[in-house]
Amino acid sequence: xxxxxxxxxxVESKNKSDYGKWQLTAGKFFGDPEKDKGIQTTQDWKYxxxxxxxxxxxxxxxxxxIQFTVKHEQAIDxxxxxVKVYPADxxxxxxxxxxxxxxxxxxxxxxxxxxxVHVILSYKEKYHxxxxxxxxxxxxxxxxxxxxxxxxxxxxxxxxxxxxANGTLEEDWDFLLPRKIKDENATKxxxxxxRLKIEDPNEPKPDDWDERELIPDxxxxxxxxxxxxxxxxxxxxxxxxxxxxxxxxxxxxxxxNYQGEWVQPDIDNPDYVPDDTLYRYEGLGVIGLDLWxxxxxxxxxxxxxxxxxxxxxxxxxxxxxxTREPELKMKTIQDEERDAKDEKKQRWKKLEEDFAKLDELxxxxxxxxxxxxxxxxxxxxxxxxPEQTQLPHPxxxxxxL
Numbered sequence: 001x002x003x004x005x006x007x008x009x010x011v012e013s014k015n016k017s018d019y020g021k022w023q024l025t026a027g028k029f030f031g032d033p034e035k036d037k038g039i040q041t042t043q044d045w046k047y048x049x050x051x052x053x054x055x056x057x058x059x060x061x062x063x064x065x066i067q068f069t070v071k072h073e074q075a076i077d078x079x080x081x082x083v084k085v086y087p088a089d090x091x092x093x094x095x096x097x098x099x100x101x102x103x104x105x106x107x108x109x110x111x112x113x114x115x116x117v118h119v120i121l122s123y124k125e126k127y128h129x130x131x132x133x134x135x136x137x138x139x140x141x142x143x144x145x146x147x148x149x150x151x152x153x154x155x156x157x158x159x160x161x162x163x164x165a166n167g168t169l170e171e172d173w174d175f176l177l178p179r180k181i182k183d184e185n186a187t188k189x190x191x192x193x194x195r196l197k198i199e200d201p202n203e204p205k206p207d208d209w210d211e212r213e214l215i216p217d218x219x220x221x222x223x224x225x226x227x228x229x230x231x232x233x234x235x236x237x238x239x240x241x242x243x244x245x246x247x248x249x250x251x252x253x254x255x256x257n258y259q260g261e262w263v264q265p266d267i268d269n270p271d272y273v274p275d276d277t278l279y280r281y282e283g284l285g286v287i288g289l290d291l292w293x294x295x296x297x298x299x300x301x302x303x304x305x306x307x308x309x310x311x312x313x314x315x316x317x318x319x320x321x322x323t324r325e326p327e328l329k330m331k332t333i334q335d336e337e338r339d340a341k342d343e344k345k346q347r348w349k350k351l352e353e354d355f356a357k358l359d360e361l362x363x364x365x366x367x368x369x370x371x372x373x374x375x376x377x378x379x380x381x382x383x384x385x386p387e388q389t390q391l392p393h394p395x396x397x398x399x400x401l
Contacts (some may be wrong), residue, residue, distance in 0.1 A: 005085070006024050006039060008068060011051055011092040013049035013051070013094065015094065015095065016047065018049065019049050020042065020043050020048045021043055023040050023042050024037055024039060024040075024170060028300075029329065029334055030075070031323025031324060031325070036301065036323050038301030038302075039289075039300050041291070042294040043296050045293075045294055046293075051090075051095055052288075053092065053285060053289035054287065054305060056281040057306075057307070058280075059149065059228050061151050062151060063148060065304070065308070065311075066146070066304075067301070067302070067306075068106070068301070068390050069142050069143065069144050069145070069301045069319070069320050070142070070143055071142040072139070072297070073140045074140075074295050075140055076109055077109075079108075079110075079291065079298065081106050081107040081108065082104055082106025082107060082108055084287070085101060085102050085105075085284050085287055086102065086286040086288055087283050087284065088285020089346060090285075092286060099290070101121075102286075104119075106118060106136075106145050107136030107145065108136070109136065112138070116133060116134060117134040125177075128174055130172055130173060131173065131174070134163055134165045135164075141328060142301075144158075144316050145159060146157070146159075147317065150279060151280075153276065153278050161321070163262065168276060177271050177273070178264040178271060179266065180273065181266065181267060181269045182264045183267045186264055188262040194258070197255060199252060201248040203251055205248045205345065206248075209245055209248045210244055212241045214237040215241040217236045245268040262313060274278075278358040285306065300320070301319075302316075
């Protein structure tokens with residue numbers, strides 16, 4: 001893509017005057033200086049709104065594929081790397097964050113906590129987020145993102161031409177009311193036993209089990225001058241029971257009648273209405289980059305919207321697939337050259353190398369001692385066998401006084 005080509009095709013929104021600016025570049029490292037040219041964000045702490053028009057496409061009874069590459073060569077800390085697909089009749093010069101779109105797809109990163117792939121689909125004028133958590137790539141290399149929506153209401157998300165998530169549109173989005181709901185009229189049966197453990201009903205309390213914590217003092221006697229008419233009936237004082245064993249409890253056993261926790265049963269939802277056309281979109285005609293980035297430098301390239309799933313994989317392999325290894329090699333060389341100029345990193349590298357040498361010396365010394373011990377055992381005719389106990393290492397002689 002030449003500079004003139006991308007500027008003619010891509011339209012910057014004029015909805016705001018301070019949107020971030022873009023440039024055409026292959027970046028600091030690449031697999032091919034021409035093939036890897038893409039559009040790059042250039043200003044930190046900016047909103048971006050850029051879009052390109054394509055021949056309107058629909059997918060009735062067909063597969064829909066949205067594919068593009070993203071390279072966060074700036075080591076992004078917070079910002080979007082996704083695309084939005086708009087209806088063909090949208091005014092590109094007025095695109096903004098609240099513009100109605102049909103599909104939003106791609107990576108979104110904020111720190112190390114939020115690293116996800118958005119898949120947001122519009123259905124009956126509402127946006128529905130995928131319920132699965134799909135983790136995106138968070139490094140500085142170029143990655144290929146692919147969304148596939150099929151006419152049988154299934155989907156797949158691929159990163160670098162490898163499937164990372166798939167399933168059905170109905171199960172992984174909340175487009176429809178649930179097929180099943182809880183039966184509000186159902187109640188737990190009175191005889192439903194949820195007790196996992198019970199006291200053993202067949203274990204009797206021993207006859208000599210004494211549960212009395214206090215007893216009358218058997219050695220206490222009624223005073224001679226006790227007048228029952230005046231003082232009331234005499235009662236001996238209470239003392240701790242020497243035979244007290246505590247409250248008797250039978251042992252705990254598994255409940256033979258345990259039925260598990262009662263769960264309210266499901267019934268068919270009378271309000272559920274199936275829809276075989278969840279997958280279908282009509283009149284898609286604009287792809288846009290409506291983003292916020294704290295740290296700029298992301299490069300977008302290799303945009304593709306098609307009805308041919310095999311073609312998308314083929315083009316992915318012919319673009320991203322052909323330049324990823326050379327790109328990695330170039331980045332590795334640059335990293336090594338940068339690290340070589342970093343004195344502190346070099347000191348750490350030297351320390352790690354010295355530690356590795358020390359580990360090797362220790363290993364060699366351990367091996368040398370092991371061989372020497374085997375030699376000594378053989379000389380003394382004490383080769384170790386499974387039945388023999390190994391002799392301890394001889395202690396050094398004590399110093400004489």
